[in-house]
Amino acid sequence: MRHTPNRREFLQASAALGIAAQSSALGSALRPFSQDAPAVRTLVVVFLRGGADFLNMIIPRDDLTYSLMRPTVGIGEENGLVPLDADWGLHPALAPLEPLYKEKLLAPMVCVGSPHATRSHFDAQDFMENAAPGSRTVHSGWLNRYLQATAGEGRGSFRALAMQGLLPQSLRGKHPALAVSRAVERKGAWSVLDSFESLYDADGMGDGETMDARAKLGDVVESGKVTIETLRQYRDIIATADPADHGYPTDGFGRGLRRIGQVLESGEELEIAGIDLNGWDHHAGLGAAEGPQATKLARMAQALAAFRKHMGPRMNRIMVMVMTEFGRSVIENGSAGTDHGHGGGMLLLGGGVKGGEVHGEWRGLSPGRLYQGRDLPVTTDFRDVFADVLREHLDFKAPRGFFPDHKPQRLKLF
Numbered sequence: 466m467r468h469t470p471n472r473r474e475f476l477q478a479s480a481a482l483g484i485a486a487q488s489s490a491l492g493s494a495l496r497p498f499s500q501d502a503p504a505v506r507t508l509v510v511v512f513l514r515g516g517a518d519f520l521n522m523i524i525p526r527d528d529l530t531y532s533l534m535r536p537t538v539g540i541g542e543e544n545g546l547v548p549l550d551a552d553w554g555l556h557p558a559l560a561p562l563e564p565l566y567k568e569k570l571l572a573p574m575v576c577v578g579s580p581h582a583t584r585s586h587f588d589a590q591d592f593m594e595n596a597a598p599g600s601r602t603v604h605s606g607w608l609n610r611y612l613q614a615t616a617g618e619g620r621g622s623f624r625a626l627a628m629q630g631l632l633p634q635s636l637r638g639k640h641p642a643l644a645v646s647r648a649v650e651r652k653g654a655w656s657v658l659d660s661f662e663s664l665y666d667a668d669g670m671g672d673g674e675t676m677d678a679r680a681k682l683g684d685v686v687e688s689g690k691v692t693i694e695t696l697r698q699y700r701d702i703i704a705t706a707d708p709a710d711h712g713y714p715t716d717g718f719g720r721g722l723r724r725i726g727q728v729l730e731s732g733e734e735l736e737i738a739g740i741d742l743n744g745w746d747h748h749a750g751l752g753a754a755e756g757p758q759a760t761k762l763a764r765m766a767q768a769l770a771a772f773r774k775h776m777g778p779r780m781n782r783i784m785v786m787v788m789t790e791f792g793r794s795v796i797e798n799g800s801a802g803t804d805h806g807h808g809g810g811m812l813l814l815g816g817g818v819k820g821g822e823v824h825g826e827w828r829g830l831s832p833g834r835l836y837q838g839r840d841l842p843v844t845t846d847f848r849d850v851f852a853d854v855l856r857e858h859l860d861f862k863a864p865r866g867f868f869p870d871h872k873p874q875r876l877k878l879f
Contacts, residue, residue, distance in 0.1 A: 491669070505621070505734040506816070508606065508861055509725060509772075510820050511765075512594075512633060515745030516787040518588065518803050519810030520841065522759060523573045523823065524554045531691075534796045537753065538803070544754040548830035549573075553823045557754050558762035561770035565814060566715045568782060570819035571738030572878060574811040575732060576825045577850060578791055578843040584805035590792035594634035596848050597869045607851060609638030611859070611866060616640060621734030623698060628721035628740045636739055643695050647717065650703075692735075695867040703732045707786065712771040718742045719768040726775040729783065736859070745789065769814060786817025787846065794839050795830055811850060813821045816858045817879055849873045 524540050525531055526548065531537050540546050545557035549566055553573070565571040581598035583589050584812040592598040596607035605613075623643075627633055630646030690800055706727035718740065725738045742765060744757075751758050769785065776783055792809030810825075826844035828834040836842040852873030855861045863873065 477733055484657075494859045505736055505782070506856065507729060507735055507738065507783045508608075509692045509722075509738045509740070510633075510635065510861060511781065511785060511787040512590075512635075512741045512745045513745050513765075513787065513789040514586070514590065514741055514790050516589075516788070516793060516805055517745040517809070518576070518747065518751065518758060518793040519525070519755075519789070520792065520795065521576055521751070521803075522556050522559060522762065523810055525552065525830070526554045526555065527552050527771065528830050534830060536797070537801050538751045538756075538797050549823065552765070556759065556762055558759040559766045561766040562812075564675075565770065565773055566821055567857075568817070570802065570815055572813040572818045572820045572822065572824055574813065574824045574845065576808040576826055576841050576844040577788075577844075577847055578808045578841075579767060580846055581845055582686065582807070584791065584807075586790060586805075589646070591634055593790055593847060596867075598698060598852055600869055603869055605638035606633070606635035607868075608739070609640050609642065610758075611855060612636075612640035612642070613638060613859060614864070621736070621868040623695060623733050623735060625737040626725070626728065626735055626739070628724055628738070629726065636737065642737070643699070645699060646695065647720070649700075675814070697734075699728070702728055706731065709775075710771075711775040712731075712767065712808065713775075714767045714771075716764055718764060719771070722768045722772050723775070726772055729779065747793075747802045748798065748801040748804060751797070751802045769812075773814065778865045780815040781817060781861065784854060785812075785814040786854060787812035787814075788848075793842050795835060795841060796839060806840035807836040808843045811847075813850075813854075813878065818858075818877055823828060824876070845876070846874070848873070849876055850878070853878050 470750060502825055521535075521538065521540055524546060526546065532541060540554070540556055547555040547557055547563050549555060549563075552842035555573075557564060562571055568574075578590060578591055579598045581589070581592055592600070594606050595603045597603035610626070622681055625636055625638055627642065627644040630648070632642055632644040636642040680742050703775070706877065707730065710721070711726070713723040721740045725735075725740065728735050729736075733877055744761060744762070744850070750756060753759070765787075769787075772785065775781055788811050789809050793803035794806045794808040813820075828842060828844065831836050834842070846870045850862050850872050852868065853876045857879035
């Protein structure tokens, strides 16, 4: 006799597969598969978790103080710095991005961040992803608020996807969003999903389940049903996708970005995609042209360059936004690393951005111009960048209150 999984088995197996749906409102009518490129515009958010050191990514070539403050981890011409213009250069590991800069598709930003003074990873990430610095009463992510505000007729049913096991805070809220971990592509994963379908039959709750237990399932069952259906849509897309690797690295980030590209290539009207790249908290042994940061930068740059190649002409309707919760201290510490700082940076790629130039107000590295005498200041509030991207790329003007207690200032990124 076929075993029908009960509620506990369902939840345990779902967690093991890394399946997550934020809401039961996904709806069961999925958009038919199409090979036609969608007219929809897409935002891909890459979060560098751990406080990435942007001052070793986007380097001030003409600031003599830089090499004095970073004698062992600093990047100079002798380290193979990639010149962008007379003032700025890229870490040599980011060399794959130089053609994108020359193509005017890449716009680096300096001194971007939160006005809040926290140096806590967890607080800073939540404040950024909720777009509400300092607030502990805002619990919906800024991307989910966008999805809520624009929901309705004419929108696809597969609007938001995170290529990771846990849904990022920016996508959490009332509107449905799907998180897909690598586990769903393991051998046998789909057969586990197949076995769950019996849960949704009238008598498929499993032996020993009481009426009270059925009632408690409630939204879990409904959400699980549409999650499985949406995952089947994802599976069909991946199963029929172009197998070309386009030069993506084979690490988790490269694979995840490639999967996002395959979904976009399929014609599915995906509007928001999220993916994390972890491990940027380098208090010790940061390295210069070589080292832990250089290794991560090389993989990131290779993946972004491969994504641009993969998407081809579609890049004018796709924007990749690379961000981190805060920057690092300007002065390297005694362990050849850098500590939690304040102002950071961003990378904007595609989507009609004014590429080929470095954006943001730069005030130099003299101690009198640093935040608390040690960090880059925040001269561009990250919410202003979010608002510009929403307005200019996604054609959405954030209403009053979308960014709590903040009226965005218009930038000139597009």
